[in-house]
Each structure stands twice: as C-alpha cells, then as structure tokens.
C-alpha cells in the first residue's frame with residue numbers, strides 16, 4: 001500500500017483566525033456585509049479548539065459564514081472538497097458567502113486544504129457528482145444515494161471524515177435521527193481526539209451542540225459571541241419542553257389566543 005504522507009505534524013486547529021478587512025468592503029449595506037456579525041465593521045473569529053460550533057436563529061448568517069470559510073479553504077460554495085465543483089454556477093443570479101471570502105483574511109498554521117465542506121442542502125448533487133466522477137474514472141461509485149437519507153449521511157461522514165484536514169459541516173443533523181446524531185457525535189469525538197482534524201460546524205441540534213471539547217459561538221442580531229451549551233436557546237427550549245411537554249405546548253401554541 002502506498003504510504004500516505006501526513007500533511008503536517010502540527011495539531012488542529014489549522015485555521016487559527018479569520019477577520020474582515022474593512023478596506024476591501026465596497027458596500028456595507030449589501031449582503032453579505034449587511035449581516036449582523038459585521039455591524040461593527042471589525043469582525044474577528046478565533047479558532048482555539050479542533051471543533052468549533054456556530055449556533056443562531058434561522059437567517060442570522062451561519063451558512064454564509066461557512067461558505068466564506070469554505071472558500072478560504074478552497075472549497076466550492078455548494079460543498080465538496082478542494083477542486084470539486086458539484087454544481088454549475090454559471091447561471092446563478094444569487095451572491096454567496098464566496099464573495100465574502102474575498103474581504104476576509106485567514107490565518108493558518110499551516111494552510112490546509114484537505115478535508116470537506118458538507119452541506120445538507122446540496123448532499124444530493126454532491127453525491128451524484130461523486131458517483132459520476134468515479135464512473136468516469138472506471139472506479140466503483142460510492143453510491144451514497146442508494147441508502148435512506150440519514151443512512152447515506154452517516155456513510156458519507158464515515159468515509160469522508162477520516163483523513164487529516166479541515167471539515168466544514170453545515171447542519172449535518174438534518175436527516176439524522178437522535179440515535180444517528182449520537183453516532184455523528186462519536187465520530188466528532190474521534191476527530192477531536194485525533195488532533196488531525198479541524199471541524200467548523202453550524203447546527204440547530206442540541207445533541208451536537210453538546211459535543212465535548214467543542215467551543216460554541218452564537219450569532220445574534222448583536223453579532224457573534226462565545227456562549228455555553230446551557231445558555232443556548234436550543235438547549236433551554238428543549239429542556240423546558242422535555243420537563244413539561246403539555247405545559248410547554250399550552251404556552252407556546254395557545255398564548256396568542258388567551
């Protein structure tokens with residue numbers, strides 16, 4: 001078997017810090033620079049642990065930020081690894097976080113471009129792309145789509161997240177049952193302990209947010225701040241629901257009618 005050289009002996013995290021370069025921003029009123037995380041025009045995010053988790057309400061800018069980090073690592077905004085382009089963007093009219101990357105600076109030690117950008121929303125396209133690429137190379141296709149949605153996700157993580165590199169995961173829980181989320185947590189734990197993988201993940205799952213050793217950040221309308229798992233809205237809401245489902249629902253669903 002061919003010996004696969006380690007990219008670096010240095011431990012993760014490899015991407016140490018990202019910050020915005022205000023001089024490169026042409027218009028702070030336009031997306032993505034009008035997102036709350038840039039309101040003070042001096043955005044900076046430091047990565048001090050192998051696993052970083054970003055939480056926040058829908059629409060606060062998590063995917064946009066991950067797209068930009070993915071672009072800094074050399075990944076396409078639709079997901080995939082370095083050099084993969086699973087989707088034809090030539091006819092797209094929307095702007096993405098990749099434009100944001102042009103106004104960010106990343107500090108790496110060392111620069112690592114091996115790894116993967118996983119996006120739940122483009123899993124189907126990426127899986128098709130991988131099958132076709134394997135067929136074109138006269139190899140056996142990975143065939144992630146011949147499994148249930150959640151089974152395909154887990155097989156994908158098991159196969160793709162083994163090597164040294166930087167892994168960006170956008171809502172990886174979206175097809176996973178709670179039991180499968182625990183499987184993913186075990187995988188994340190292995191990656192964390194290996195010291196050779198950096199994970200930057202956006203999630204709405206309280207289970208994944210509880211990942212031991214991970215550093216959590218919350219995006220709100222005031223910006224991006226470190227937070228603790230017990231302080232997240234997700235944990236508090238699930239705790240209140242689990243401790244009194246009827247009372248919780250009575251309050252949540254019928255309060256407007258009272």
Ligand SMILES: Nc1ncnc2c1ncn2[C@@H]1O[C@H](COP(=O)(O)OP(=O)(O)OP(=O)(O)O)[C@@H](O)[C@H]1O
Pocket residue numbers: 031035056057058059060061062063064065094095096
């Ligand atoms: N292509 C775009 N053009 C203009 N505005 C956009 C575009 N994409 C997203 N936005 C705006 O940026 C905001 C943040 O979107 P983004 O997808 O990054 O949020 P998110 O935190 O990942 O949300 P979710 O939790 O729902 O995935 C959205 O509310 C939307 O108003």
